[in-house]
Amino acid sequence: AIFASGISLRKFAFPLLVFAFLLSVGLFLFDDKVVVPTYARKVAEQDSALNKEKSENNDKIVVIGENGNIVYKAEFYDDKAQKLVGIIVVVRNEDKSLRAVIRADNASWNAEAGHWVLSNGVQYSLSDDGESRSISTGGIGSDIIPRLVEPPQTFRKNVVSVEGVNSADARVYIEHLQRAGLPFAEAQSLYYKKFAFPFIVFIVVFLSIGLSGKSRKNVMLISLGSCIGASVLFYVIQMVTMLMAKFGAITPLMGAWFPVFLFVAISAVVLKYART
Structure with missing residues (x-):
């Protein structure tokens, strides 16, 4: 119905891409402002109920x-x-x-x-x-x-997990590591990953638009297979780049954002040659 409507696929997809981009930003804000603080509060309440004392001496x-x-x-x-x-x-x-x-x-x-x-x-x-x-x-x-x-x-006895704190606290912790001359590549790559990972929503929509109409038969099955294949490839690439950033082979920024840039580029190429 879309292909027969006379509307360009790119023109039809543009509002979807804008909406997906806003969803990705919203996902980051929701995770940073709601999920992380409430989970930390839950852990604190649980420790209090179980009489677990946490000494920072x-x-x-x-x-x-x-x-x-x-x-x-x-x-x-x-x-x-x-x-x-x-x-x-x-x-x-x-x-x-x-x-x-x-x-x-x-x-x-x-x-x-x-x-x-x-x-x-x-x-x-x-x-x-x-x-x-x-x-x-x-x-x-x-x-x-x-x-x-x-x-x-x-000087406190605390082990900060960058993934378990919000972006502001993670940035303070990384600045401390940099001042102290301690290794910070892994922590910084995890910090950048906080911003990069939510854009998987944008990638899914972008890639799906480009792959639409590639097959006239078994559309649901082929779409599902494409989704699974793309997801596995994305996570494997991200795992490799994060390890490379941890050991200093690439910068922490590239370790977190390279899979996003790569899949956005792939999606753009697929959409360029998509049937319209």
Whole structure:
């Protein structure tokens, strides 16, 4: 009936593609704003009902900050008091040479100043008089304290699943990994996947339009087979690209979006040669 109506298939399909695109955006927003927060609330309520206590205190901590120029090592972190116990701070210059090593009994977070305040701290610096090198001790340099700005959340005992938090929280977690100089490719590819995956709705509609009319017989069976084949191919390609992004073979952005770009291109080619 559509082919006999005298209307171009592309003209007929355009409103469907716009609607599918809006559905894909809506699917992302629904997942990010409704599904993830409500699932997290469900888990929290379940843990509360089962009397499961989740402590965010941590011990034996090593945190890298300021792109590797500052390294924190602490024996224990008290999240309630926002306090580090038995702390050692290694400060390096931009060329990664040693600037100073600081030892302190503990450190407390000063929320107003936005940095850590050390208690009974001693600074060890490497002195070079041109003939010999020695270690000197003294008070902590006034230029170092303002650099101790790694937030308390970094020291908490928590394992963040990018897929289990919304996009804003995932972005904060990835920024922390980047500041700390830790591997972030896998987390960033999963972050981009949050945006890319909902567009499978758009791909399904786009591909279906192009494949319409390819067969005059057994249309339902052939359509079902095409759907299953395309779905399997999409997930296999996505699995491969995500693994490649994890190991640094391609960028995280391409790891998440390449299958979408590929299938949109395939759908466009199929639609170009579709019977109209």
